[in-house]
Amino acid sequence: NAGVMQNPRHLVRRRGxxxxxxxxxxxxxxxxxxxRQLPEExxxxxxxxxxxxxxxxxxxxxxxxxxxxxxxxxxxxxxQQVVRGDSAAYFCASRSGGSYSNQPQHFGDGTRLSxx
Amino acid sequence: DAKTTQPPSMDCAEGRAANLPCNHSxxxxxxxxxxxRQIHSQxxxxxxxxLKNNETNEMASLIITEDRKSSTLILxxxxxxxxxxxxxxVRVFYTGANSKLTFGKGITLSVRP
Numbered sequence: 001n002a003g004v005m006q007n008p009r010h011l012v013r014r015r016g017x018x019x020x021x022x023x024x025x026x027x028x029x030x031x032x033x034x035x036r037q038l039p040e041e042x043x044x045x046x047x048x049x050x051x052x053x054x055x056x057x058x059x060x061x062x063x064x065x066x067x068x069x070x071x072x073x074x075x076x077x078x079x080q081q082v083v084r085g086d087s088a089a090y091f092c093a094s095r096s097g098g099s100y101s102n103q104p105q106h107f108g109d110g111t112r113l114s115x116x
Numbered sequence: 117d118a119k120t121t122q123p124p125s126m127d128c129a130e131g132r133a134a135n136l137p138c139n140h141s142x143x144x145x146x147x148x149x150x151x152x153r154q155i156h157s158q159x160x161x162x163x164x165x166x167l168k169n170n171e172t173n174e175m176a177s178l179i180i181t182e183d184r185k186s187s188t189l190i191l192x193x194x195x196x197x198x199x200x201x202x203x204x205x206v207r208v209f210y211t212g213a214n215s216k217l218t219f220g221k222g223i224t225l226s227v228r229p
Contacts, residue, residue: 035219048215
């Protein structure tokens, strides 16, 4: 039973380029969360999605960041015009159950984004 | 969600039980206690969660006090691979749109040989 799969594991971009991070949730999980961990800091929530819907994006920076979870395929976190401050580990988590559920979130091993 | 308080660090000897405390004195009746850990450079790993009864699984036991204001995660036989940052998180279970996890600083457990 495969866990949450994130790719790539490491991504290097130059300032101004676009970064696309992919997350395939666990089988049967329809809820996806993205978190960011800046160097030497804790994990911070970014966005919560269900299939084709953004449920909570209160942690997303207002500009340059977007996320989607299409009906088919993985969830994508997209960062446009990256800057040095975007360098971080980005973690995806998924869970099963309905909208109102105590099922735990299960995390992938993250994408380490480095901006040159 | 209720705030949690954990000591910054602790250590224990390999093979002994590790008891990790967490205070959540403002917890509400509809809030669960979740424990995760993060081993260096890896994604957080779910350990266990509970509402008011004690819980046990293959990884750990969770003891919640009767007033629910604190809890203890117990790793019965700690190994070197249990060295990690452990996070205690309280979350309302019927959150709907607001089901994010709020991570604090956690407690760094060091298991010594």
